[in-house]
Amino acid sequence: MPNQKPEHPPRPVAVLGAGAWGTALACAANKHAPTMLWARDEAFAEQLARQRENTRYLPGIQLPDNMLFTSSLDRALTHVCARSTEAAGLLILGVPLAGLRALCSELGEKLSHQLAAQLSPKQQIVAGIVWTCKGLEAETGKLPSEIAAEALSAVPDIPTGVLSGPSFAREVAQGLPVALTIASQDAALRRATIAALHGGSMRVYANQDVIGVEVGGALKNVMAIACGIGEGLGLGTNARAALITRGLAEMTRFGEALGAQSSTFSGLTGLGDLVLTATGDLSRNRQVGLEIGRGKTLNEVLATGLTAEGARCAQAVLKRATQLGVELPITHAVCEVLFEGVAPFEAVTRLLSRVATTE
Numbered sequence: 063m064p065n066q067k068p069e070h071p072p073r074p075v076a077v078l079g080a081g082a083w084g085t086a087l088a089c090a091a092n093k094h095a096p097t098m099l100w101a102r103d104e105a106f107a108e109q110l111a112r113q114r115e116n117t118r119y120l121p122g123i124q125l126p127d128n129m130l131f132t133s134s135l136d137r138a139l140t141h142v143c144a145r146s147t148e149a150a151g152l153l154i155l156g157v158p159l160a161g162l163r164a165l166c167s168e169l170g171e172k173l174s175h176q177l178a179a180q181l182s183p184k185q186q187i188v189a190g191i192v193w194t195c196k197g198l199e200a201e202t203g204k205l206p207s208e209i210a211a212e213a214l215s216a217v218p219d220i221p222t223g224v225l226s227g228p229s230f231a232r233e234v235a236q237g238l239p240v241a242l243t244i245a246s247q248d249a250a251l252r253r254a255t256i257a258a259l260h261g262g263s264m265r266v267y268a269n270q271d272v273i274g275v276e277v278g279g280a281l282k283n284v285m286a287i288a289c290g291i292g293e294g295l296g297l298g299t300n301a302r303a304a305l306i307t308r309g310l311a312e313m314t315r316f317g318e319a320l321g322a323q324s325s326t327f328s329g330l331t332g333l334g335d336l337v338l339t340a341t342g343d344l345s346r347n348r349q350v351g352l353e354i355g356r357g358k359t360l361n362e363v364l365a366t367g368l369t370a371e372g373a374r375c376a377q378a379v380l381k382r383a384t385q386l387g388v389e390l391p392i393t394h395a396v397c398e399v400l401f402e403g404v405a406p407f408e409a410v411t412r413l414l415s416r417v418a419t420t421e
């Protein structure tokens with residue numbers, strides 16, 4: 063990718079979803095352009111504006127004095143929508159996968175009204191919509207891009223993309239180095255996302271393989287649970303290396319069957335995010351696996367408030383893989399442990415006793 067010249071003036075950014083990741087991304091974007099963070103809860107948005115700290119999801123991180131907050135989606139859209147393509151701002155969605163469909167539907171409806179009222183229909187009102195959630199929809203097994211295509215059908219010409227990569231929100235909010243990937247079929251949206259976030263301690267690479275990037279983000283969470291279980295059982299670092307490597311093979315196989323490019327899986331959003339999440343202590347998915355490996359059930363772990371998108375995603379992945387005729391032994395083992403009462407050690411024994419095969 064050739065070097066990018068910064069865009070002038072910088073496009074405004076609205077980040078929708080004030081959890082850990084939305085807040086960290088808003089801090090990063092705010093270094094380049096006026097940024098507004100939307101929280102669906104009014105009292106929470108007011109608290110963020112007053113305290114300049116996200117005490118619920120990112121305690122201890124001071125939020126910039128000039129960052130804007132709102133609980134009104136209309137206000138967030140007014141912040142980014144413009145009458146000219148050059149000034150159109152960027153929408154970054156920080157909500158989890160479970161909230162993507164509803165949020166996109168609401169955005170689609172509101173943006174289609176704005177487009178209908180437009181005087182010169184060739185101008186873009188937003189540079190695009192970029193989601194950051196990782197997973198497959200529990201009920202349908204669909205990828206975020208498939209969900210967004212359905213939910214944004216009222217505004218099919220608005221460019222869309224996915225931002226992913228190895229990134230713990232807390233480290234990003236602390237300004238520690240991080241490298242992400244924006245994947246989109248739309249070159250202008252890739253440029254706008256890079257302009258909005260790239261710089262200082264954050265590098266943003268561009269890619270066109272939306273499916274590959276999404277599959278990497280979804281399956282690394284499942285593999286992180288598997289690695290956590292292995293660690294909880296005390297299986298050692300050889301086992302962890304084997305799970306990461308065979309997990310990558312599983313991720314690539316599933317992605318290829320969905321039309322992804324295999325090279326994407328050796329990049330930031332595949333191997334990069336897999337290594338981070340399977341080994342990093344800040345990973346919630348790995349933490350859930352650890353607790354299960356130590357003897358807790360999924361319900362007991364979830365009752366402690368730990369969020370693990372990989373758990374619900376594992377079932378959706380397995381269902382879709384079955385439809386595609388793709389074999390995913392690690393994902394299958396994770397599902398057996400999480401949902402079918404198979405003891406973690408028994409699942410490992412079954413994995414190890416599979417017939418020998420080529421790598």
Ligand SMILES: NC(=O)c1ccc[n+]([C@@H]2O[C@H](COP(=O)([O-])OP(=O)(O)OC[C@H]3O[C@@H](n4cnc5c(N)ncnc54)[C@H](O)[C@@H]3O)[C@@H](O)[C@H]2O)c1
Pocket residue numbers: 079080081082083084101102119156157158159160161162164165194195196229230231232369371
């Ligand atoms: N936390 C990280 O380090 C990190 C890093 C990269 C990507 N991600 C991804 O970003 C997404 C969000 O993760 P997070 O860690 O910020 O989660 P989180 O649990 O910290 O926060 C989620 C936020 O979304 C809001 N939300 C939940 N459901 C919603 C809905 N239906 N509509 C609107 N808002 C809703 C919540 O109120 C909360 O503000 C996940 O898909 C995650 O995989 C997280």
Ligand SMILES: O=P(O)(O)OC[C@H](O)CO
Pocket residue numbers: 196227228229230231283286335338339344345346347348371
């Ligand atoms: O804490 P986790 O396991 O949801 O992982 C967070 C990010 O996805 C890491 O890139």
